[in-house]
Amino acid sequence: MNIYALTIQNHGENTVWLPSTAPLSGQTDIAFGSVSTSCQIVSSSALNNEIIITKDVAERLRIPFANRIHLFLDEDTIYIGPLIGIFTAGFTKSSIRPIGKRSFFFAKLLSNEKKVGGFAFVFGAHHIHWDKGTVTGYFYTKTGWEQHEIPFPNVIYNRLPNRRTENETMFQEIKQKLKTEYFIPWFNENFFNKWDIYCLLQQHPLARAYLPDTASPPTIEAAQQFLDEYQQIYIKPANGSLGLGIYQLIQRNNSYYCRFRDHQGCNRLQKFPTLSDLWGKLLADKNMELYILQQGIPLIEVNGRKVDFRIHTNKDEHGIWQVSAIAAKIAGKGSVTTHINNGGIVKTVEEVFPKKEEQTKMTERLQHAALTLSRCLEEQLDMMIGEIGFDIGIDQQNNLWLFEANSKPGRSIFKHPKLKQYDELTTVLSLEYAVYLSKQMITAPEALLT
CATH class of the missing domain: 3.40.50 (Rossmann fold)
Structure with a gap:
């Protein structure tokens, strides 16, 4: 899409000059956001990538200042912006x-x-x-x-x-x-709920292979069944974020262990003789309707600490999904998750996989998984979505697992000096998608409203 330099001209009145390359066909109005006004529209071969608008028209449209803009046309109106x-x-x-x-x-x-x-x-x-x-x-x-x-x-x-x-x-x-x-149109209009996302992705054949076994609400009977099958499980708030309120339960040698973060922000590990004791001491006061139960995955490790990956995907100016950032998150000592606020640290994929061949292979697999899941989610969701942050793990048999999808992904991974460039890329892509949505709403609204 062409970008034009918008100039607001102090002399003259009620006129807009467009470059002759703009495909005009009898438009008589100009619009900015939700406001439009009639004016004289002149095509000028003297202009290249510039649009000139007289001050009175700019004031009627409430254009705040000169800027670089796009130009969209429908039957009788020129739309500039977008806003x-x-x-x-x-x-x-x-x-x-x-x-x-x-x-x-x-x-x-x-x-x-x-x-x-x-x-x-x-x-x-x-x-x-x-x-x-x-x-x-x-x-x-x-x-x-x-x-x-x-x-x-x-x-x-x-x-x-x-x-x-x-x-x-x-x-x-x-x-x-x-x-x-x-x-x-709005995009990324809601936070995701873990259980809702799991149920939606379960319905898509391309997504199913990435999903850990999950149930809701957690019960002590279901927890025991999961422990018998997987030896470790997680109990997570369905609407949680930042790794808060997560419990890891482990069954080993006829004992039960629970790793969690206490109210003081300290990582704790407690041992119980039975699951009933654990449940009664740590979980009995929780409203389990607000939680999910999930299979534990034996993740790959770096220096004895578990690793998972945050992958950002964004839609671009053509409405196409792109991978915009990948980072590894390494769990803090004794932490139930890899989140930074739980003592986790961020590494690049290159730091986790120093061998070039393995690095390339794992990057391609993570990118493929994130793009597949982005498209699957978009097909299943009843809303427009322009960015997603995925938490994906790799187990010790090199299988990939989706732990979480975030519609408002955090930015903590971009504190790593080698990932700062991707911080800007994700924000640029968010604005590019907004431009794309604006154009669609102006030129083909039926595609968005159906």
Whole structure:
């Protein structure tokens, strides 16, 4: 897709000049986000990749500043932008850190808009002006954060920080209203539930081979059956994240062991004579309807510590899945998971597989699995999805297993110095997919709305 330089011209009125290469066919209106206006549209051979718009038209459309943009056409309207809204919560009164600790992530995301083309901004529930059909959005520019009142966006990328916030009635109502009354597509609109994802993937023949045996809700009888078959199992919150609230149960030499993280954040290992004792001491007060029971996998190890892999996939400007990052996560000492907050460390695939042939083979297998699972999930899910973070393990027989799929993947792997370049790639691809969705909604909306 071509990217054009948008210039806002102070002299003249009610006119837009487009390069003669733009395939005009009688358009009389120009649109930005949800707002359109009639104006004189002139094709100029003097322009190359530039669009010039008079100041009065820019003000009617609420275009905040000159930028690099895309141009989409339908029967009577030229659409410029697109206008990409990133919906979140947790705003502060600070002009330097308006979204608190996450301001740096959003700044990095928005700063890539010039590479991709379009206007990207962050907003929350209290920034929507329903009566005017506008939003007060936070833009990140050369001079820092700026607020501008703009029209409703072409597309919305959901970056609400946690499930609790996302499930609040207010946020659900806002999402439904913008989707159903304003026909604004959302992507990654929900956090994933582990049990729901397992059930969906179980229905897809290409995904089934990657799934550990899983049941819900966990019962002591089911746990014993799993232990008899697999010797180790995991009990996980279906809506958990960051490895919190996970219990590893091991049956060995007529005893039962449980590895978990206590309320003080310390990794614990306790021994029990029976499963009933373990269950009564550690799990009896849990609402098991909110948990899943999963087969334990004997993972490959590095220096005696278990390893799994985080693979990010993103859709690109053509709506095609790409692998955007792969990292190895090595469990901390005594940890039930490989998560960084549990003492885990991040390594590159090259560091885990120093032999070139093995490295290439494992990378290709991990990429193939992640892309297969991305396509399978997309087919099964009733929503648009532009990025996924997979946690995939390799067992000691070199079989691959899916442990988790995340619709709002964390960014901790990108702290590794050799993975920083992929941090930018994932954010660029998220914006590229937003541009793709915007174009689809303008030029072929029936494909998205069916």
